Amino acid sequence: MNFKFAHNNFNVLDLEKSLKFYQEALDFTEAHRLETPDFTLVYLSDGGRTPHELELTWLKDRKEPYNLGENEFHLALTVDDFAAAHARHKEMGCICYENTAMGIYFISDPDGYWIEILPEK
Numbered sequence: 609m610n611f612k613f614a615h616n617n618f619n620v621l622d623l624e625k626s627l628k629f630y631q632e633a634l635d636f637t638e639a640h641r642l643e644t645p646d647f648t649l650v651y652l653s654d655g656g657r658t659p660h661e662l663e664l665t666w667l668k669d670r671k672e673p674y675n676l677g678e679n680e681f682h683l684a685l686t687v688d689d690f691a692a693a694h695a696r697h698k699e700m701g702c703i704c705y706e707n708t709a710m711g712i713y714f715i716s717d718p719d720g721y722w723i724e725i726l727p728e729k
Contacts, residue, residue: 616683621671647668648665674720676720
């Protein structure tokens with residue numbers, strides 16, 4: 609028996625705003641979607657560099673922000689040009705935490721989910 613990752617899910621309040629953020633911040637593109645009367649699932653890809661996807665779930669009747677608790681969970685991504693990524697995210701105003709001693713930083717998406725950015729080794 610072999611388990612492997614398929615996707616992670618983030619619930620979002622404004623699907624179009626989230627899609628724009630993930631495209632601009634991380635170059636993620638829509639791989640596929642599932643539309644229903646009550647919700648939409650959009651699966652984002654890193655362009656095929658990995659098989660892993662980020663599923664954005666938009667519950668169409670939801671109006672109040674999601675409770676992310678203390679936001680102790682996050683996604684982590686590596687990037688081949690850390691300085692360029694940092695400059696892009698600084699310009700976007702989405703950097704929410706930096707740990708210069710560790711050489712990492714976090715960005716926050718429109719719903720408050722944190723994404724760790726690490727230099728590629």
